[in-house]
Amino acid sequence: MQKQSTGYLFVLPALMVLGMLIAYPVAYTGLLSVTDNAGNYVGLDNFRRVLSARATPTAFWNTLWWVFGSIVLQVVLGVLTAILLNQNFRGRAIVRSVTLVPWVVPGIVAATTWAWMLHTEFGIINYMLTAPALIDEPVGWLTNGRTVMPVMIAINIWKMFPFVAIMVLAGLQAISDDLYEAARIDGASFWEEVLYVMLPQVRTVIVAVTLLLVIWALNHITIIYAITRGGPANRTLITPIQIFRTAFESVQFGQAAALSVMFFAVAIVVVFIYIRTLASNPEETR
Amino acid sequence: MNKLPTLKRPGLPGWLILSGSVLLVLVCLFPFWWMVLSSVKTLRELYTVPPIWWPAAPTWENYRTVLFDSNIPRYFLNSIIISVGSTGLALVLAIFASYGFARFNFKGKPLLQSFVLVGQLLPTAAIIVPLFVTLRVLNLVNTYWGLILVYMIITLPLSVWMLTSYFKNIPVELEEAAIIDGASRLECLFRITLPLSLPGLASVMVYAFVTTWNEFIFALCFATDSSVKTLPIGLAEFSTEFNTDWGAVMAASVVMTLPIAILFLSMQRLFVGGLTAGATKG
Numbered sequence: 001m002q003k004q005s006t007g008y009l010f011v012l013p014a015l016m017v018l019g020m021l022i023a024y025p026v027a028y029t030g031l032l033s034v035t036d037n038a039g040n041y042v043g044l045d046n047f048r049r050v051l052s053a054r055a056t057p058t059a060f061w062n063t064l065w066w067v068f069g070s071i072v073l074q075v076v077l078g079v080l081t082a083i084l085l086n087q088n089f090r091g092r093a094i095v096r097s098v099t100l101v102p103w104v105v106p107g108i109v110a111a112t113t114w115a116w117m118l119h120t121e122f123g124i125i126n127y128m129l130t131a132p133a134l135i136d137e138p139v140g141w142l143t144n145g146r147t148v149m150p151v152m153i154a155i156n157i158w159k160m161f162p163f164v165a166i167m168v169l170a171g172l173q174a175i176s177d178d179l180y181e182a183a184r185i186d187g188a189s190f191w192e193e194v195l196y197v198m199l200p201q202v203r204t205v206i207v208a209v210t211l212l213l214v215i216w217a218l219n220h221i222t223i224i225y226a227i228t229r230g231g232p233a234n235r236t237l238i239t240p241i242q243i244f245r246t247a248f249e250s251v252q253f254g255q256a257a258a259l260s261v262m263f264f265a266v267a268i269v270v271v272f273i274y275i276r277t278l279a280s281n282p283e284e285t286r
Numbered sequence: 287m288n289k290l291p292t293l294k295r296p297g298l299p300g301w302l303i304l305s306g307s308v309l310l311v312l313v314c315l316f317p318f319w320w321m322v323l324s325s326v327k328t329l330r331e332l333y334t335v336p337p338i339w340w341p342a343a344p345t346w347e348n349y350r351t352v353l354f355d356s357n358i359p360r361y362f363l364n365s366i367i368i369s370v371g372s373t374g375l376a377l378v379l380a381i382f383a384s385y386g387f388a389r390f391n392f393k394g395k396p397l398l399q400s401f402v403l404v405g406q407l408l409p410t411a412a413i414i415v416p417l418f419v420t421l422r423v424l425n426l427v428n429t430y431w432g433l434i435l436v437y438m439i440i441t442l443p444l445s446v447w448m449l450t451s452y453f454k455n456i457p458v459e460l461e462e463a464a465i466i467d468g469a470s471r472l473e474c475l476f477r478i479t480l481p482l483s484l485p486g487l488a489s490v491m492v493y494a495f496v497t498t499w500n501e502f503i504f505a506l507c508f509a510t511d512s513s514v515k516t517l518p519i520g521l522a523e524f525s526t527e528f529n530t531d532w533g534a535v536m537a538a539s540v541v542m543t544l545p546i547a548i549l550f551l552s553m554q555r556l557f558v559g560g561l562t563a564g565a566t567k568g
Contacts, residue, residue: 004390004391004392005390005392006390006471007386007387007389007390007391007395008386008392009386010382010383010385010386011382011383011386011398013379013382013383014379014380014382014402014442014446015383015398015401015402017379017435017438017442018401018402018405018438018439018442018443021417021435021436021438021439022404022408022413024416024420025413025416025417025420026408026413026416028416028419028420029413029416032415032416032419081310083298084298084303084306084307084310087297087298087303088297089300089303089307091307095307095310095311097551098310098311098314098315099310099314100550100554101314101315101318102314102317104546105318105543105546105547106499106500106502106518106542106543106546107500107502107518108500108502108518108521108522109321109521109539109542109543110317112521112522112524112535112536113317113318113320113321113536113539114317116320116321116324116532116535116536117317117320119532121333121335122333122334122335122337122532123337124320124337127335127336127337131336158317162314190297190298212407215407215409218409218411219410219411221411221502221503222502222503222518225502225506225522226502226521226522239411240409240411240412240503243411243412243414243415244411244414244503244506244507247414247415247418248418248507253415253419256415257415257416260411260412260413260415261412263409263411263412264409264412267407267408267409267412271404271407271408274407275400275403275404
């Protein structure tokens with residue numbers, strides 16, 4: 001038998017690439033955050049400037065609202081869908097495939113299609129709501145400061161709930177029949193089964209998926225960027241978009257890096273919780 | 287699969303299943319239905335109130351615009367090159383790394399494995415700035431190689447993660463027998479483990495391809511020249527200019543969705559299987 005250290009040779013190339021692409025940029029962000037565009041050391045100036053910018057707190061609250069608004073309904077709708085798809089009925093396979101479609105489709109396609117459907121004058125959504133007189137006059141969904149963020153969240157929910165559904169469904173199908181039988185012998189109704197058999201059994205899956213969704217919501221700026229670019233009047237400006245704009249529109253790399261460092265710190269906390277949660281109860285569900 | 291006739295499980299009432307399924311299908315598919323419908327409408331039919339549900343005279347004009355009068359075909363080609371390149375490169379690196387993780391016990395392995403996982407979870411927005419600076423120094427901004435490399439961040443960690451769990455499920459005894467017969471580790475990998483992992487490799491490939499094909503933010507930052515721009519960027523350009531030609535945008539969306547739809551429909555089992563295995567096993 002060969003030495004175990006041969007393993008290093010196998011994992012080395014991939015780790016080098018990842019190190020170059022992840023570890024190095026992360027370290028470099030730290031360096032950039034304390035220098036100006038010419039590369040001079042400026043201490044915490046960038047942080048001070050970013051924190052005093054009016055857009056920063058706006059973006060922070062928007063991000064929070066975006067993440068939590070999205071996740072709650074993604075998880076609720078996803079779990080309900082999974083329970084539905086866990087039933088035995090004809091055509092289930094087709095419904096399951098169809099459910100995945102919003103998730104598989106490119107985010108940019110979802111964004112443009114919804115933007116067209118939400119068009120103020122010619123959009124199908126306004127027509128659907130005005131025709132049966134649910135609302136009096138067409139709403140400018142994407143230009144009205146009050147509706148734009150909820151609409152973005154709705155699109156994000158539509159895009160991501162299938163992922164929750166499919167993961168939870170996999171968890172539900174791994175539950176052993178014995179548990180259901182026991183519940184049945186005790187005379188449990190369907191909703192009691194959901195409450196006392198299904199949900200506890202897929203709890204870890206739900207927790208893992210939720211944390212993953214938090215990270216993704218922090219990451220995914222496609223929908224918002226493609227539809228509003230953060231507007232109108234910064235109503236949909238979230239921190240990742242602010243970083244992008246600071247770096248590539250105002251060309252303030254130092255400030256963008258300072259913002260990245262703070263954003264990064266928050267994300268790391270979430271990632272840390274995620275890993276701890278996964279590590280603390282592995283394989284419990286199976 | 288052949289269950290004994292045991293106690294019947296209580297289920298949802300039929301009407302609820304039916305209405306739930308219908309609602310689900312409508313919500314999931316309506317936007318695409320509307321996208322396809324809008325892509326074959328004439329200008330006049332697009333901009334009318336109330337909207338027209340079924341175009342009287344379907345037209346290919348929008349597709350003609352997209353395919354012959356725009357940069358979309360070029361972007362399509364760019365997307366293919368970049369997605370195939372990064373998927374292939376990630377796969378090669380991941381095969382070796384996963385084999386190392388699955389078959390060897392070396393010092394610091396858990397640490398290295400969690401480094402890979404963290405890579406998967408990093409907020410990409412937080413590293414676009416230094417990546418841009420790095421690529422600029424290496425003269426890789428606006429090149430295929432730049433995007434292919436950067437996409438490793440997205441594809442490599444997940445590929446390693448999925449393949450490692452796949453390799454672990456292949457009995458190690460097969461390899462031990464081969465090693466006794468004098469085979470090297472590499473021979474074991476390529477003659478025994480890989481041929482047995484074809485479904486796993488396929489699902490990794492599909493997943494990596496779809497993710498890079500759909501990727502938006504890196505492409506937006508690192509590909510600003512039309513010679514390397516990918517489809518998502520092309521589509522975003524189409525729809526954010528002042529006079530949005532919605533018919534053409536919808537046609538371009540259809541063009542962009544088709545490869546993914548075909549790939550997904552033909553390999554759905556692998557896709558879903560690989561995904562749930564990779565994520566629930568953690």
